[in-house]
Amino acid sequence: MSAPSLPAFCLRLVRRQLVLAVRRPVEILNPLLFFAMVVALFPLGLGPDPKSLASFAAGTLWIIALLSNLLTSDTIFRGDYDDGSLEQLLLAPQPLYFSVLAYLGAHWLLTGVSLALISPLFALMLNLPLEALPALVASLLLGSGVMSLVGGVGAALTVGLKRGGMLISLLILPLYMPVLIFGSAAVRAAAQGFPAGPQLAILGAMFCLAIALAPLATAAGLRISIDA
Amino acid sequence: MWTFFHKLGSPPWLYAISGSILKYLLPATLLALGVGMVWGLLFTPPDFRQGDSYRIIYIHVPAAAVALAGYYVMATAGAISLIWKMKMADIAMQCCAPIGAALTFVALVTGSIWGKPTWGTWWVWDARITSMLILLFLYLGVIALYEAYDNKAAAARACAVLSLVGTVNIPIIYKSVDWWYSLHQPASIKFTGESSIHPSMLYPLLLMIAAFYALFACALLLRMRAEILDRERRTGWVRKLLEADAV
Amino acid sequence: MYFHDLHSALHMDGHGAFVWAAYAITCVVLLLIVVAPLRRRRRLLREMSAEARRQRGVPTQGSEA
Incomplete structure (x- = not known):
C-alpha cells in the first residue's frame, strides 16, 4: 500500500476528526450550550432593558464566542496525545505543518463555524439590530478561524502537562485580544450603519497571517510536548 | 566571529566575563540612575501645561521602552536557543521574563499615578495602556509556562516558541497609537526630525533611558550568573571556583 | 536646583505625593530585581560550599544560616 498524497491525507484527517465528533455529539453541542447559557447570564447581570442590551450586544456576543472557543481549544490534541496517535502523526512522512492545519481546520468547522451560524439567533435575543447580523456572522467566521489557529499553539504547548x-x-488570551477588538468593532460599526468592511479586512489579514504562521508554531509545540 | 559565538555558549567563560563586566557596569548604572532621578526631580523646569507631575516621565518612559525591548531580547534569545540549541540562550530567555514583567509593572503603575493628576483618573482604557497590560500578560504567560514544565530543557523550548508567537503582539503595541483615537499623547521623542521636547528636559530623559537599559543588562547578567551556578553545580569548574573562593 | 526649599520640592504644587510615590515604587522594584539574584547567588554558593565540606569529611563549623 502506497502512502496517500498530501491533500488526501489531510482530508482523511479532517474526516476522522469530524467522525469522532459526530460519534460524540455532546462535544459539539457543549460549546453551543455554553454560548446560550452565557447569553442568558448577561440580561440577568446587566438588566433586561432592551436598549442597554443592544449597546452591549456586539461585545457580549464576541466575548462569549471567544470564551467558548477557549474552553474547547484545550481538547484539540488531548485525546490523540493520550492514546498515542499523536506520536504516530509526528512520525508520518507527511509534513506536520499540513496535518496540524487539518486538525485546526476540523476544530474550526466544529466550534467556530457552528457558533457563527447559530449566533444570529442569540443576537436577536440580545436585541442587536438586524443590519449587523451579516457582519456578526462574517466576523465570527473569520475571527474564530484565527482563534482556532492561535488556540492550537497553546494546546500544543500544554498538551503534555497534567494541569494544562x-x-x-x-497563554492564549492575550493573543486573542486583537481579534476581539476588530471583531466587535466590525459588529458595532454595522449596528451603527457604517460599513464593516475595513474591520473585516483586517480580520481577514489576521486569518491569513495565522494560517501561514500558527501551524508552524503548533508543530514545534507538538514536537516539544512529545519529547518531554 | 564564530569563536566569540561559541564562547558565549560556554558557562565558565560567560560566568567569568559577566563578573568582570558587572564590576564596572553595576556601579555605573546605579550612579546614572541616581543622577538621572535627582536631575529629573529637582533640577528640571516644570512643564508649562502639566506642572510638576510630568516629572514621572523620567521613570515611566524608560521603563516602558525597556520593557518592550526586553520582549525582543527574550524572543531573540528564544530563537537562538531553538535554532542552535544553545544552553546559555535559553538561560538568558528565561531570565528576561521576570525582569521584563517587573519593568512592565513599573511602567503601568507609574503611568497610572501620572494619570491621576493629569487626566483625573487612575486608569484609562486607551490603546497604549491596554497594550502594556497585554505585554504584562505575555510575560506572565511565559513565566507560568516555564514553571509548569518539570523538564526544564523542554520548558525552555516551549517558552521560546511562545515568546516568538508573542512578538506578533509587539507591532500592534507600536501601531496602536495610530489605530485608535485616545487620550494618550503621541510619542514626543523622535530621533529623526525635530523633537518637541525642550533640551533641558530631554537630556535627563535620555540619561534615564540609557540607565534603564544598563539596569536591564545588569539584572539579566546577575540572574544568569545565579542560574548558571545552579545548573552547573556538579561540574568541575564550579568546584574550582568554590575552592578559590574558600581560600 | 529648580526648587527654593525642601518643602516646595516635596509639595510640587500639590503633585508631590504622586511624583514621589511613583519614584519610590520604581526604586523598590528596581532594587528588588538587582538584589534578588545577588541573594540567590550568595545562598547557592553557601549551600555548595557546605556540601563540598561535608563531602570532604571536614566537620562543619559555625552556624547554619
Missing part, C-alpha cells in the same frame, strides 16, 4: 486547562487560557 488554566494555563492555556493564560
Whole structure:
C-alpha cells in the first residue's frame, strides 16, 4: 500500500476528526450550550432593558464566542496525545505543518463555524439590530478561524502537562485580544450603519497571517510536548 | 566571529566575563540612575501645561521602552536557543521574563499615578495602556509556562516558541497609537526630525533611558550568573571556583 | 536646583505625593530585581560550599544560616 498524497491525507484527517465528533455529539453541542447559557447570564447581570442590551450586544456576543472557543481549544490534541496517535502523526512522512492545519481546520468547522451560524439567533435575543447580523456572522467566521489557529499553539504547548486547562487560557488570551477588538468593532460599526468592511479586512489579514504562521508554531509545540 | 559565538555558549567563560563586566557596569548604572532621578526631580523646569507631575516621565518612559525591548531580547534569545540549541540562550530567555514583567509593572503603575493628576483618573482604557497590560500578560504567560514544565530543557523550548508567537503582539503595541483615537499623547521623542521636547528636559530623559537599559543588562547578567551556578553545580569548574573562593 | 526649599520640592504644587510615590515604587522594584539574584547567588554558593565540606569529611563549623 502506497502512502496517500498530501491533500488526501489531510482530508482523511479532517474526516476522522469530524467522525469522532459526530460519534460524540455532546462535544459539539457543549460549546453551543455554553454560548446560550452565557447569553442568558448577561440580561440577568446587566438588566433586561432592551436598549442597554443592544449597546452591549456586539461585545457580549464576541466575548462569549471567544470564551467558548477557549474552553474547547484545550481538547484539540488531548485525546490523540493520550492514546498515542499523536506520536504516530509526528512520525508520518507527511509534513506536520499540513496535518496540524487539518486538525485546526476540523476544530474550526466544529466550534467556530457552528457558533457563527447559530449566533444570529442569540443576537436577536440580545436585541442587536438586524443590519449587523451579516457582519456578526462574517466576523465570527473569520475571527474564530484565527482563534482556532492561535488556540492550537497553546494546546500544543500544554498538551503534555497534567494541569494544562488554566494555563492555556493564560497563554492564549492575550493573543486573542486583537481579534476581539476588530471583531466587535466590525459588529458595532454595522449596528451603527457604517460599513464593516475595513474591520473585516483586517480580520481577514489576521486569518491569513495565522494560517501561514500558527501551524508552524503548533508543530514545534507538538514536537516539544512529545519529547518531554 | 564564530569563536566569540561559541564562547558565549560556554558557562565558565560567560560566568567569568559577566563578573568582570558587572564590576564596572553595576556601579555605573546605579550612579546614572541616581543622577538621572535627582536631575529629573529637582533640577528640571516644570512643564508649562502639566506642572510638576510630568516629572514621572523620567521613570515611566524608560521603563516602558525597556520593557518592550526586553520582549525582543527574550524572543531573540528564544530563537537562538531553538535554532542552535544553545544552553546559555535559553538561560538568558528565561531570565528576561521576570525582569521584563517587573519593568512592565513599573511602567503601568507609574503611568497610572501620572494619570491621576493629569487626566483625573487612575486608569484609562486607551490603546497604549491596554497594550502594556497585554505585554504584562505575555510575560506572565511565559513565566507560568516555564514553571509548569518539570523538564526544564523542554520548558525552555516551549517558552521560546511562545515568546516568538508573542512578538506578533509587539507591532500592534507600536501601531496602536495610530489605530485608535485616545487620550494618550503621541510619542514626543523622535530621533529623526525635530523633537518637541525642550533640551533641558530631554537630556535627563535620555540619561534615564540609557540607565534603564544598563539596569536591564545588569539584572539579566546577575540572574544568569545565579542560574548558571545552579545548573552547573556538579561540574568541575564550579568546584574550582568554590575552592578559590574558600581560600 | 529648580526648587527654593525642601518643602516646595516635596509639595510640587500639590503633585508631590504622586511624583514621589511613583519614584519610590520604581526604586523598590528596581532594587528588588538587582538584589534578588545577588541573594540567590550568595545562598547557592553557601549551600555548595557546605556540601563540598561535608563531602570532604571536614566537620562543619559555625552556624547554619
